[in-house]
Amino acid sequence: MSKASKGPEFVKYFVPLLSALKELGYSGTPSEVKNVIIEKLQISEELLEEKLKSGSSRIINQIDWARFYLVKAGYLDSSKRGVWTLTEKGIAETVTNQKAFTIFKEVQGEFKDKKSVDSNGSNGEIQEEEIYAPDDGESLITVDYREKLLQILRNLSPSGFEHLCKQFLREAGFQEVEVTGKTGDGGIDGKGILQINPLLSIPVLFQCKRYAGSVGAPQIRDFRGAMMGRADKGILITTGSFTKEAEREAIRDGVSPTELVDSNKLIKMFEQLELGLKPKIVYEIDTDFFDRFK
Numbered sequence: 551m552s553k554a555s556k557g558p559e560f561v562k563y564f565v566p567l568l569s570a571l572k573e574l575g576y577s578g579t580p581s582e583v584k585n586v587i588i589e590k591l592q593i594s595e596e597l598l599e600e601k602l603k604s605g606s607s608r609i610i611n612q613i614d615w616a617r618f619y620l621v622k623a624g625y626l627d628s629s630k631r632g633v634w635t636l637t638e639k640g641i642a643e644t645v646t647n648q649k650a651f652t653i654f655k656e657v658q659g660e661f662k663d664k665k666s667v668d669s670n671g672s673n674g675e676i677q678e679e680e681i682y683a684p685d686d687g688e689s690l691i692t693v694d695y696r697e698k699l700l701q702i703l704r705n706l707s708p709s710g711f712e713h714l715c716k717q718f719l720r721e722a723g724f725q726e727v728e729v730t731g732k733t734g735d736g737g738i739d740g741k742g743i744l745q746i747n748p749l750l751s752i753p754v755l756f757q758c759k760r761y762a763g764s765v766g767a768p769q770i771r772d773f774r775g776a777m778m779g780r781a782d783k784g785i786l787i788t789t790g791s792f793t794k795e796a797e798r799e800a801i802r803d804g805v806s807p808t809e810l811v812d813s814n815k816l817i818k819m820f821e822q823l824e825l826g827l828k829p830k831i832v833y834e835i836d837t838d839f840f841d842r843f844k
Contacts, residue, residue, distance in 0.1 A: 560615035564650035567616050577635040584613055595794055606791055606813055622657045696817045703789050712738050715758045721823045736760040755781035759788040767795040787811040
């Protein structure tokens with residue numbers, strides 16, 4: 551699919567994404583939907599390992615862009631509760647590859663009309679290799695701060711990264727945070743008590759990795775081995791990403807599941823906690839309001 555005639559690479563995921571949701575019963579978590587797409591398209595681990603500058607998977611980012619456009623076109627619900635859901639339009643209509651290109655052009659035309667991306671000199675063309683797919687309601691020009699934040703995290707001094715991780719975990723609900731060791735990749739090992747609610751808390755072992763590469767299944771197994779007899783739960787945080795084998799190993803039957811936090815999830819948590827980030831209010835002109843005064 552050439553970008554000149556069919557739009558950006560992410561357009562080719564419109565049809566598989568809609569098909570995956572129909573197969574799942576019209577709704578699914580992001581990981582469920584992406585796993586169906588990866589399986590159906592037989593996307594290799596090698597392709598999944600292709601990274602953006604941010605360290606996240608290029609393929610996964612393209613699927614996120616496809617979802618963003620389908621939400622704007624009314625085929626997917628804009629729910630922010632972590633579930634991707636087809637709308638009545640998405641259920642009823644059959645989208646072909648040609649229709650996918652039409653959807654892209656229509657949504658892209660709306661962005662151009664609103665000049666929401668022209669200030670970056672992009673003339674309305676999306677460079678999905680350079681930035682994350684935005685969440686619902688975000689302007690396309692607001693997402694580049696995520697890349698900058700990741701670069702800041704990766705370039706911190708070892709002691710600075712350690713102190714930031716401890717504050718991040720405390721803000722996220724940890725108590726008695728203690729760093730027990732250093733990792734060979736510029737990260738830290740530690741333990742703490744995660745306060746689930748006023749009545750329940752659990753001991754947790756954590757590991758924070760500060761790099762742009764991928765964490766593989768052997769590292770998950772090593773981390774789980776370190777958990778034995780020390781904690782009920784483990785959380786592995788990275789400023790990079792996890793391989794598919796690592797994700798499968800983290801939830802493998804017969805072992806204690808390990809929570810994985812990659813760069814995308816990490817940035818979203820920084821946003822929710824407003825940790826090192828200052829929210830801004832952006833207004834959009836309601837032209838319909840002014841039309842009646844013409």
